[in-house]
Amino acid sequence: MHESRSMNRKADTATVSVGLGARAYDILIGPGLIVRAGAEIAARLPGTRAAVITDDNVASAHLPVLQESLGAVGIDSVTVQVRPGERSKSFETLQEAVDAILAARLERRDTIIALGGGVVGDLAGFVASIVRRGMNFVQVPTSLLAQVDSSVGGKTGINTAHGKNLVGAFHQPRLVLADTAALDTLPEREFRAGYAEVVKYGLINQPDFFAWLEQNWREVFSGGSARIEAIARSCRAKAETVERDERETGERALLNLGHTFGHALEAATGYDGARLVHGEGVAIGMALAHRFSARMNLASPDDAARVESHLRAVGLPTSPKDIAGDLPGADALLSYIAQDKKVSRGALTFILTRGIGQAFIAKDVPASEVHAFLKEFERP
Ligand code: NAD
Ligand code: ZN
Numbered sequence: 310m311h312e313s314r315s316m317n318r319k320a321d322t323a324t325v326s327v328g329l330g331a332r333a334y335d336i337l338i339g340p341g342l343i344v345r346a347g348a349e350i351a352a353r354l355p356g357t358r359a360a361v362i363t364d365d366n367v368a369s370a371h372l373p374v375l376q377e378s379l380g381a382v383g384i385d386s387v388t389v390q391v392r393p394g395e396r397s398k399s400f401e402t403l404q405e406a407v408d409a410i411l412a413a414r415l416e417r418r419d420t421i422i423a424l425g426g427g428v429v430g431d432l433a434g435f436v437a438s439i440v441r442r443g444m445n446f447v448q449v450p451t452s453l454l455a456q457v458d459s460s461v462g463g464k465t466g467i468n469t470a471h472g473k474n475l476v477g478a479f480h481q482p483r484l485v486l487a488d489t490a491a492l493d494t495l496p497e498r499e500f501r502a503g504y505a506e507v508v509k510y511g512l513i514n515q516p517d518f519f520a521w522l523e524q525n526w527r528e529v530f531s532g533g534s535a536r537i538e539a540i541a542r543s544c545r546a547k548a549e550t551v552e553r554d555e556r557e558t559g560e561r562a563l564l565n566l567g568h569t570f571g572h573a574l575e576a577a578t579g580y581d582g583a584r585l586v587h588g589e590g591v592a593i594g595m596a597l598a599h600r601f602s603a604r605m606n607l608a609s610p611d612d613a614a615r616v617e618s619h620l621r622a623v624g625l626p627t628s629p630k631d632i633a634g635d636l637p638g639a640d641a642l643l644s645y646i647a648q649d650k651k652v653s654r655g656a657l658t659f660i661l662t663r664g665i666g667q668a669f670i671a672k673d674v675p676a677s678e679v680h681a682f683l684k685e686f687e688r689p
Contacts (some may be wrong), residue, residue: 321534323541327461327548329555332481336461336544338537340490343371346422346449347378353484354420354445359386360410362433363424364393367451370494375424375449386422387413391432395580398432398467398474406436420445420483426452426499427459431477434465438480448485452495453503454588456487457510457543462551472648479556487544489536500530501624502588505567505595507539510546512595512616513563516666518542523619530623559670566660566668567594573645574629577637585632592620596627598668601682602661612664629686639683643676 322339337349350357359379363372368390379386389409391397410421421444423433430448437446450460466477492500507529511519528535547564554561571587571594578584599613617627629636636642646657657679661671 321537323537325541325544325548327481328552329481334481334483334485336485336487336548338456338487338489338541338544340488340537342486342488343374343424343449343491344378346375346486347380347382347384349484349486350379350420350422350447351382351384354418354447356418357384357445358415358419359384359422359447360413360415360419361386361388361422361424362391362406362429362436363388364391364397364426364429366393367425367429371424371451371488371491375422387415391429393428394582395428395468395473397428400467400469400476402432403436403467406432407440410436410440415440415444417441417444420447422447422449423460424449424451425455426450427455430455430459431465431474432467434463434480434482435467435477438465438478443480446480446482448482450485450487451491453492453500453540454506455503456489456492456540457503458506458547460485460487461544461547463555485544487540489532489540492536493532498586499588502586502592504529504623505588505592505620505625507543508616508619509564509566509591509595510543512599512662512665513546513566513668514666515542515546516664518546519619519665526619526623562658562670563660563668566662567591567596567598569646569657569659570594570597573642574632574636576645576648577642578632578634584634589626592625593627593629593631596620597629597682598660599662601659601679602663604682605661605678608662608664608667612662615665629683630688636688638687639680642683643680646679647676 325336327334389406391402421433421437423430437444448460450456463479463481465480466474469475525535529539571590575590596617599616602608603610603613620627655676656673659671659674660668662668
């Protein structure tokens with residue numbers, strides 16, 4: 310049996326191993342991992358010093374516990390605290406973090422620890438990839454989205470005026486510590502948004518996982534073993550995809566299910582998190598991808614209805630009409646999609662589906678069909 314397919318349980322901690330040869334690493338999932346972080350890091354990276362990169366929200370809830378845990382095993386650390394939010398994935402913040410780490414005289418064998426959501430993880434990972442041509446990197450993801458998605462797979466980076474995530478590097482962590490109890494301080498809306506990415510793994514290629522979520526989502530939201538199980542299954546799904554296609558030359562693109570429509574809606578709302586956060590865009594995008602697939606006679610409309618009904622049950626939006634305020638029409642949405650994607654001779658690449666758990670990469674989707682579909686959601 311392949312490494313990553315095993316999911317060992319030590320008491321209430323699940324371990325998912327990411328099998329990338331010499332760069333293989335473990336993802337530990339369970340409550341109390343921030344308390345244990347120092348010991349887990351010291352066991353794998355003896356003698357290391359550390360820089361913790363975090364944001365103000367996460368620092369007030371979890372930084373003291375992490376610092377104490379590092380101190381208890383003699384790991385000397387400095388902290389770089391950034392402002393919460395997407396704007397911290399910038400050249401300015403990158404420079405501040407790099408300067409602080411160099412000022413603290415950290416060396417290549419030392420460790421950058423990301424304590425936070427996907428913003429902190431992407432920024433800190435990129436810092437780790439460039440300072441002294443590559444330092445050790447440990448992820449301590451604290452949002453559900455970061456625990457099931459952004460902390461796994463080694464993509465790091467920042468945003469530029471030309472778009473999101475356009476500057477970055479592939480840099481795998483040495484260890485991921487997903488403390489499921491840390492999610493208790495996460496705002497409910499952020500938890501729900503991250504849950505959209507959990508559903509995504511079921512919809513891509515695990516119909517049994519989707520069915521399990523339909524039955525068990527309340528327990529996933531309330532915490533306990535179902536939450537650990539959902540996160541571990543998600544990490545395993547992403548790890549398996551990354552093992553087969555680390556640099557996204559093929560099937561890693563399936564992880565973008567719902568993201569083409571979702572990114573267009575995020576752009577159309579000016580990345581205003583008060584109106585739409587990423588996971589909500591993904592939820593709408595997945596609902597649309599299933600409806601569009603049904604419209605193209607690729608999948609049954611019953612599957613699209615089932616997806617929508619689950620997303621609605623947990624309180625996620627499923628239609629552009631669920632977004633408050635004005636939205637641009639089909640023309641503008643299509644042009645956002647075209648910016649996000651390569652368009653060749655009027656055809657778009659989309660992740661479509663033949664049914665729940667049967668997503669595939671469709672390379673020749675007519676832009677005219679997408680346009681007609683989006684027209685249906687225009688408000689009078
Ligand atoms: P985020 O990091 O902005 O976190 C969301 C909010 O929750 C922030 O305000 C943060 O301060 C707060 N927060 C996080 N953990 C908390 C906790 N435990 N308690 C209280 N507050 C907490 O956003 P996100 O949704 O975690 O990540 C989104 C980012 O991830 C985007 O920049 C996206 O591009 C990136 N991403 C990267 C990958 C990848 O493969 N590298 C994959 C998906 C997304
Ligand atoms: Zn996403």
